[in-house]
Amino acid sequence: MIEYRNLRVGLLGAGSVGSQVAKLLLEHGEELAARVGASLELAGIAVRDPNAKRDVDLPAHLFTTDAESLILGSDIVVELMGGIEPARTLVLQALNSGADVITANKALLATHGPELFDAAEQVGAQLYYEAAVGGAIPIIRPLRDSLAGDRVNRILGIVNGTTNFILDRMDTHSDTLEDALASATELGFAEADPTADIGGFDAAQKAAILASLAFHTIVPIESVYREGITAVTKEQVDAARSAGYVIKLLAICERLTDQKTGEEGVSARVYPALISRSHPLAAVHGANNAVFVQADAAGDLMFYGAGAGGIETASAVLGDLVSAARRHVVGGPGVAESTHAKLPVLDIGQAITRYQITLEVVDQPGVLATIARILSEGGVSVEAVQQSVVSELIAASGPVVHSDSAPTATLVIGTHEAAEADLAATVEALAASDVVSSVASVLRVEGS
Numbered sequence: 001m002i003e004y005r006n007l008r009v010g011l012l013g014a015g016s017v018g019s020q021v022a023k024l025l026l027e028h029g030e031e032l033a034a035r036v037g038a039s040l041e042l043a044g045i046a047v048r049d050p051n052a053k054r055d056v057d058l059p060a061h062l063f064t065t066d067a068e069s070l071i072l073g074s075d076i077v078v079e080l081m082g083g084i085e086p087a088r089t090l091v092l093q094a095l096n097s098g099a100d101v102i103t104a105n106k107a108l109l110a111t112h113g114p115e116l117f118d119a120a121e122q123v124g125a126q127l128y129y130e131a132a133v134g135g136a137i138p139i140i141r142p143l144r145d146s147l148a149g150d151r152v153n154r155i156l157g158i159v160n161g162t163t164n165f166i167l168d169r170m171d172t173h174s175d176t177l178e179d180a181l182a183s184a185t186e187l188g189f190a191e192a193d194p195t196a197d198i199g200g201f202d203a204a205q206k207a208a209i210l211a212s213l214a215f216h217t218i219v220p221i222e223s224v225y226r227e228g229i230t231a232v233t234k235e236q237v238d239a240a241r242s243a244g245y246v247i248k249l250l251a252i253c254e255r256l257t258d259q260k261t262g263e264e265g266v267s268a269r270v271y272p273a274l275i276s277r278s279h280p281l282a283a284v285h286g287a288n289n290a291v292f293v294q295a296d297a298a299g300d301l302m303f304y305g306a307g308a309g310g311i312e313t314a315s316a317v318l319g320d321l322v323s324a325a326r327r328h329v330v331g332g333p334g335v336a337e338s339t340h341a342k343l344p345v346l347d348i349g350q351a352i353t354r355y356q357i358t359l360e361v362v363d364q365p366g367v368l369a370t371i372a373r374i375l376s377e378g379g380v381s382v383e384a385v386q387q388s389v390v391s392e393l394i395a396a397s398g399p400v401v402h403s404d405s406a407p408t409a410t411l412v413i414g415t416h417e418a419a420e421a422d423l424a425a426t427v428e429a430l431a432a433s434d435v436v437s438s439v440a441s442v443l444r445v446e447g448s
């Protein structure tokens with residue numbers, strides 16, 4: 001029998017993910033030891049309540065409430081508590097003691113990432129976080145290692161399973177947002193308080209992590225523009241379907257040219273957007289996640305799979321654990337977080353996108369000419385106008401006379417690409433125009 005060196009693993013948290021990590025570690029210990037060249041001993045599990053009922057039967061003697069002592073006796077610490085405190089303090093303590101740390105905590109990384117990476121660098125420890133974005137999907141390692149020699153230009157991610165489930169349900173069942181959310185809650189895809197998901201906060205944290213990694217630049221969570229899905233209506237989803245689109249909550253990270261300085265910058269933003277049904281992301285159904293990466297040499301890549309779930313996320317954590325353990329065995333510098341590019345993070349106004357604008361307009365001669373003038377004055381060029389609804393408006397000519405009692409028609413305008421600030425100002429000008437009764441819907445179009 002081979003005698004392996006022993007590596008002590010301290011686990012912080014035994015909830016949905018932590019209990020599965022403990023189970024896999026205990027069940028597959030021998031095989032992992034053979035793969036790593038060291039045995040991974042689960043030294044202890046820190047929780048709030050050692051007597052709480054758990055999803056998985058785990059040896060009672062492993063449980064402790066003394067996280068600090070557990071950390072001090074560990075070579076590798078796995079943080080699966082979630083939240084900012086005490087997770088932040090404990091992760092710092094672990095790194096400062098020289099232990100490598102594995103975490104799935106996107107909230108912690110998005111808000112305190114630079115502090116944690118600095119602490120790791122000071123002592124030559126490593127911080128791994130494959131499970132923090134996309135659950136089981138390998139995306140951190142591909143961005144950090146596999147694509148390290150390439151130049152990533154753009155990432156479009158469906159990184160929140162709850163909102164994808166809801167929007168998919170609205171698309172496939174023609175549900176309202178409220179009904180789709182109720183189904184998500186019933187089936188366990190939404191938390192009792194779904195604000196972090198439907199408000200886009202969770203996706204924004206992941207966008208900050210992905211953008212920082214892909215563009216070698218610190219992208220603070222505060223600079224990620226965020227809109228959730230709470231304003232998405234059944235009518236918008238139905239109209240999108242008829243027009244060959246689907247609405248997805250997208251985390252978008254891309255390189256942009258700063259229009260003021262001409263220099264390169266980056267943008268990170270989250271909002272519900274229309275994407276063509278022929279785009280690979282349109283085929284991401286249910287609570288699945290996918291990250292679509294566009295790189296100079298590699299071209300288009302898509303990473304797809306389960307974005308959450310205890311056992312699925314545990315797979316990513318175990319992958320990190322094997323990497324960390326191998327480094328302990330063979331030594332070497334391990335992975336380095338690179339923020340050398342220090343690109344400016346641009347605000348949403350500088351993002352280049354397309355709009356689909358649905359207007360209720362006064363149904364009388366001259367309307368189309370007035371709308372075309374407003375768009376052109378705003379520097380926005382029109383790609384398509386929904387012909388069937390506006391045929392009478394196009395045929396007609398003559399001065400516009402606005403009256404509250406005039407009948408209205410619906411006009412759907414698709415724009416070419418323009419700066420977000422110009423598009424937003426143009427929508428404001430349209431809303432203020434006499435010929436527009438109301439702006440029924442404004443959605444961005446992504447994924448061209």
Ligand code: NAP
Binds near residue numbers: 015085104
């Ligand atoms: P969870 O089910 O809520 O479990 C949290 C665990 O941490 C529990 O065992 C809890 O102890 C322990 N804990 C919390 N606060 C503590 C404290 N102050 N002191 C000691 N122990 C404490 O969480 P989870 O769903 O497993 O998520 C863990 C992490 O993985 C989070 O960062 C989450 O964002 C991330 N993640 C989760 C998923 C997923 O599908 N669940 C997917 C991707 C990433 P008690 O059991 O005693 O209460």
